[in-house]
Amino acid sequence: MFVCSRPSRARAERLHLANHVFGLIGPDAHAAVMKIGRVVYRSGVGEPLLVAAMLSQIGTGLFLAWHWSAAPQGFHRTFQVASGAYLSLFILGHMNSVFIYARSFLGIPTDWNFAIGAPTGLIHDAWNIRLLPHYALGAFLVLSHLASGLRVVLIAHGVDRLAANRLWGAGVAISTVISAAIIAGMCGVRIS
Numbered sequence: 001m002f003v004c005s006r007p008s009r010a011r012a013e014r015l016h017l018a019n020h021v022f023g024l025i026g027p028d029a030h031a032a033v034m035k036i037g038r039v040v041y042r043s044g045v046g047e048p049l050l051v052a053a054m055l056s057q058i059g060t061g062l063f064l065a066w067h068w069s070a071a072p073q074g075f076h077r078t079f080q081v082a083s084g085a086y087l088s089l090f091i092l093g094h095m096n097s098v099f100i101y102a103r104s105f106l107g108i109p110t111d112w113n114f115a116i117g118a119p120t121g122l123i124h125d126a127w128n129i130r131l132l133p134h135y136a137l138g139a140f141l142v143l144s145h146l147a148s149g150l151r152v153v154l155i156a157h158g159v160d161r162l163a164a165n166r167l168w169g170a171g172v173a174i175s176t177v178i179s180a181a182i183i184a185g186m187c188g189v190r191i192s
């Protein structure tokens with residue numbers, strides 16, 4: 001639902017998440033990578049295109065979810081539809097937080113401190129803690145949704161279903177590790 005026909009958008013999402021993995025090194029590393037990314041995704045051309053791509057993704061994704069959920073599906077397809085449905089809500093809420101709440105309403109920078117709810121942080125604040133499952137699921141589901149899309153494409157191209165399912169399983173395992181790494185970094189874990 002979310003991806004394979006749109007490789008450039010998938011690339012942007014992977015880059016965005018790769019940026020957050022740098023939080024494991026520290027806020028400075030995260031800021032340095034974000035500064036490079038911003039040259040593209042916050043440019044006069046890049047940002048409207050990104051927002052339009054996200055909104056069209058939500059629209060087409062919900063349409064496909066409506067279509068595929070009309071009849072019973074197997075486990076993999078159900079996971080694909082459910083993850084896409086969550087991402088539709090996640091992306092809308094996330095863009096609302098970044099563009100409307102933080103940048104327009106509060107007028108604060110949407111940087112590392114914003115992401116981790118500084119100064120109290122994600123885990124020592126009764127309100128910020130809600131962001132932990134929100135971000136963990138967002139990162140996990142966007143990556144495993146990509147793996148689900150890849151599985152469908154591989155099967156459509158004649159790859160053995162069992163092999164495609166195993167690759168999907170590996171993709172989901174990698175998504176879990178990456179999501180956990182991002183959240184660990186956001187909660188203060190450092191690797192150096």
Ligand code: HEM
Pocket residue numbers: 013016020034038041042047050051054091094095098109110111112114115135136138139142182
């Ligand atoms: C751990 C998970 C995530 C965290 C902590 C996070 C955090 C952030 C932060 C701090 C910004 C502001 C960036 C800036 O000011 O340059 C941002 C922007 C954005 N994020 Fe995320 N994000 C996460 C996951 C995602 C996912 C999964 C998606 C999409 C599938 C996404 C889509 C976006 C978009 C479209 C923007 C707006 C980019 C712009 O400024 O033009 N994010 N995010």
